[in-house]
Structure formats: C-alpha cells, structure tokens
Amino acid sequence: MTQDGQPSPRRFTREEYERRLALVRAAMSERGFDVLLVAGAENVHYLSGLDAQSFFVPTALLVTATGSPVLVARAMEGPTVADQTVGCDFAPYSDQEEPAAALPRVLRTVSGRHDRVGVPRDLMALPPTVWDALRAALPDREFGDGAGIVEAVRSIRSAAEVSCIRAAAATSTAGMRAAIAAAAVGASEREVAAEAYRALILAGSEYPGFVPLVRSRQRLMHEHATWTDRRLAKEDALFLELSRCVARYHAPLSRMVYLGSAPSGHERAAQIAQAGLEVIRAALTAGATASEVYQAWQQTMNEELGHRRYRRHHCGYLVGLGFPPSWVGGSRVVGLRPGNDLVLREGMTFHAFSWLLAQPPTDFVLSDTMLVTPDGGEILTNAPRDPIVMAN
Numbered sequence: 001m002t003q004d005g006q007p008s009p010r011r012f013t014r015e016e017y018e019r020r021l022a023l024v025r026a027a028m029s030e031r032g033f034d035v036l037l038v039a040g041a042e043n044v045h046y047l048s049g050l051d052a053q054s055f056f057v058p059t060a061l062l063v064t065a066t067g068s069p070v071l072v073a074r075a076m077e078g079p080t081v082a083d084q085t086v087g088c089d090f091a092p093y094s095d096q097e098e099p100a101a102a103l104p105r106v107l108r109t110v111s112g113r114h115d116r117v118g119v120p121r122d123l124m125a126l127p128p129t130v131w132d133a134l135r136a137a138l139p140d141r142e143f144g145d146g147a148g149i150v151e152a153v154r155s156i157r158s159a160a161e162v163s164c165i166r167a168a169a170a171t172s173t174a175g176m177r178a179a180i181a182a183a184a185v186g187a188s189e190r191e192v193a194a195e196a197y198r199a200l201i202l203a204g205s206e207y208p209g210f211v212p213l214v215r216s217r218q219r220l221m222h223e224h225a226t227w228t229d230r231r232l233a234k235e236d237a238l239f240l241e242l243s244r245c246v247a248r249y250h251a252p253l254s255r256m257v258y259l260g261s262a263p264s265g266h267e268r269a270a271q272i273a274q275a276g277l278e279v280i281r282a283a284l285t286a287g288a289t290a291s292e293v294y295q296a297w298q299q300t301m302n303e304e305l306g307h308r309r310y311r312r313h314h315c316g317y318l319v320g321l322g323f324p325p326s327w328v329g330g331s332r333v334v335g336l337r338p339g340n341d342l343v344l345r346e347g348m349t350f351h352a353f354s355w356l357l358a359q360p361p362t363d364f365v366l367s368d369t370m371l372v373t374p375d376g377g378e379i380l381t382n383a384p385r386d387p388i389v390m391a392n
Contacts, residue, residue: 118146265361
C-alpha cells in the first residue's frame with residue numbers, strides 16, 4: 001500500500017524480486033564477492049522496484065549474501081522509496097552530506113573487514129569521486145570489479161517481464177501508426193513527434209528511455225538526433241523510431257515514410273531490408289551467438305547488394321528495461337555485432353534492425369523488437385514493413 005492507503009502500483013510480485021535477488025547472489029558467489037554495490041538506474045530498479053527520476057544523483061543498492069539489500073539514496077526520496085520498493089532497507093543521506101561520504105559510511109555497516117566488495121567500474125552512474133572515496137575510507141576491504149553481474153541476470157526475461165514487453169510492443173505499434181498518419185507534406189517534424197508522443201502516452205506509456213526519434217532526409221545520418229521545426233516537403237523521407245514504456249520495459253521499432261512520391265529504387269531497397277530482417281529473425285535462436293546473427297545478416301546484405309562494401313556496426317542490441325537517456329539498459333550497448341560471443345538465451349529481447357542508409361538503391365529503414373525462442377525470433381512489434389508513401 002502507498003502512504004495514503006491506495007494500492008501500490010508495483011508491477012511485480014515479491015516472489016519475482018526474491019527470484020532476481022537469489023540469481024544475483026549466486027552470481028556474486030561465483031565471482032567471489034561478499035558484497036555487491038549495485039549502481040545504475042536499471043540495475044537498482046530491477047532489484048528494488050525504485051522508479052523515479054532521481055538517478056541523476058548517486059543512488060546504489062548494497063547486496064550482501066544474506067539479509068535485506070540496503071538502498072542508499074537521497075533523503076528526500078523517502079516517501080517514494082517507502083511506496084515503491086520491495087524487500088529493501090533504506091539508508092538516506094541528506095543534502096548536507098556528500099554521496100562520496102554516504103556510500104562508504106553505509107558500506108561499513110553492512111560489510112566486515114577483509115570482505116571482498118564488487119563495484120561496477122564501467123557505469124556512468126558511479127562517479128570517480130565515489131569510487132575514490134570508497135577505497136580511501138575502507139582500506140581494509142578488498143574491492144574488485146563487479147561489472148556485468150546484474151546485467152547478465154536481467155538480460156534473460158521472466159514470464160512477467162516478457163508480458164510487460166509484449167504490452168509495450170502493442171502500444172509502440174500504435175505510436176508508430178500515429179506518427180505515420182501525421183506525416184504529410186507541410187507538416188513539421190515537431191508535429192509528427194507530438195502525435196506519436198500523444199498516442200503513446202494516452203495508450204498508457206510511461207516516459208520512455210528515448211523520446212521518439214523523428215528526422216527527415218537532411219539529417220537521416222544523425223542517428224540519435226530528433227525533431228526540429230523543419231517542415232516536410234515533397235520527395236522527402238522521414239525516419240521514425242520510438243517505443244512505449246511499460247513498467248520501464250521497452251519495445252522499439254523504426255520505419256521510413258516517403259512524402260509525396262517514393263524515390264527510384266525504393267521497392268528494391270525494401271526487399272533488401274526485409275530479407276535482412278527475416279534472416280535476423282530466423283537466426284535469433286537460443287544457443288546461437290550474437291556474432292553469428294550479425295554474420296548471417298551481413299552475408300544477406302552482401303548477396304542482395306551484390307558487393308561487400310556496405311557495413312553497419314551491428315544489426316541489433318539487447319533492449320528491455322531502460323531509464324533515460326536510453327532504452328538499452330545502462331552504459332553498455334550489447335549488440336548483434338562482429339566478435340560478440342554472447343550466447344543467446346530464450347527470453348532475451350533484441351531491437352533488431354535492417355537499415356540501408358547512404359547506400360544505393362535508396363534509403364530504407366526497418367526494425368522491430370524480437371524475443372529469442374528455441375525456433376528463432378518472435379516479432380513483437382507490428383507496423384507496415386512494405387514501403388510507406390504518403391501522397392498528400
């Protein structure tokens with residue numbers, strides 16, 4: 001219950017959180033850690049349920065081999081912590097205390113001398129000042145790199161998590177269809193983004209990790225830029241990428257809209273992109289590696305284009321739980337890319353894409369969220385995959 005006696009908005013059961021904690025503790029033990037300092041919005045949320053725009057200041061969860069994890073966060077977040085979190089103790093710090101002092105103070109109470117403490121050294125969420133303060137204040141603890149422990153556990157979705165991603169996918173589709181309908185000669189990128197956002201929010205979306213990405217032909221290669229006041233013109237091309245967010249879970253997709261008329265070669269470009277996406281779908285089987293999926297896609301591109309010159313750094317990445325500034329789930333992008341030996345597991349979800357940009361026959365983009373199964377990827381998002389031409 002919340003503090004005013006209303007039902008809690010939590011999406012997951014206590015048993016789900018206990019399952020997650022047990023898996024993380026098992027991974028800690030394998031790495032030889034007595035304590036794990038969990039940082040990063042997605043990781044803290046995954047184990048505690050904390051869901052607020054408060055991760056711009058250091059926030060961490062201290063997980064020990066037994067007992068309740070301890071959430072170290074700003075004192076003013078107390079009411080939110082009380083309403084949202086599951087199975088955690090709260091150790092607040094005031095605005096008069098530096099986070100770099102608060103974390104060592106709390107860590108001293110939950111750990112013993114000579115304990116081995118795992119600290120994720122690869123996350124932007126843990127400033128160097130905090131890392132330096134931990135080592136200086138607790139010289140009798142042994143600190144080791146705890147990177148990737150929680151991320152590896154949460155990369156495999158439970159049935160409850162997959163349910164959230166399916167719900168996100170349904171509304172991502174609705175948002176994409178609204179954006180496509182708003183794309184018209186004379187409309188601005190801003191107006192298209194507004195209609196997409198409106199459809200997402202009214203259909204139940206929380207604030208997503210990325211805002212809708214809306215950009216027209218002059219900025220197609222600006223891969224993480226979004227809308228301006230530019231108005232769409234005849235023979236324009238419009239890139240759209242967006243996702244709904246359900247319980248912090250995402251299911252993105254991307255499409256391209258041609259305005260007025262389609263460029264020469266658009267049908268062939270669509271065939272190539274569709275062939276690539278189908279190869280990714282077929283390759284997303286439990287037991288395959290991320291590199292093998294990429295190689296299957298790249299081989300298809302080579303064959304369809306008739307040359308080997310077109311390259312992209314990857315053809316998809318793990319997606320799901322996410323807070324701003326992304327929906328990839330933290331500081332790392334775990335991609336379907338060359339050399340990545342990640343073994344795919346049933347329950348992983350990927351944003352898989354097959355794009356042609358700055359490459360004949362013409363620009364065309366296509367992506368969907370897919371769930372790894374024993375028999376290949378299950379496509380969760382759904383919007384037109386054939387060329388979209390808005391003649392008005």
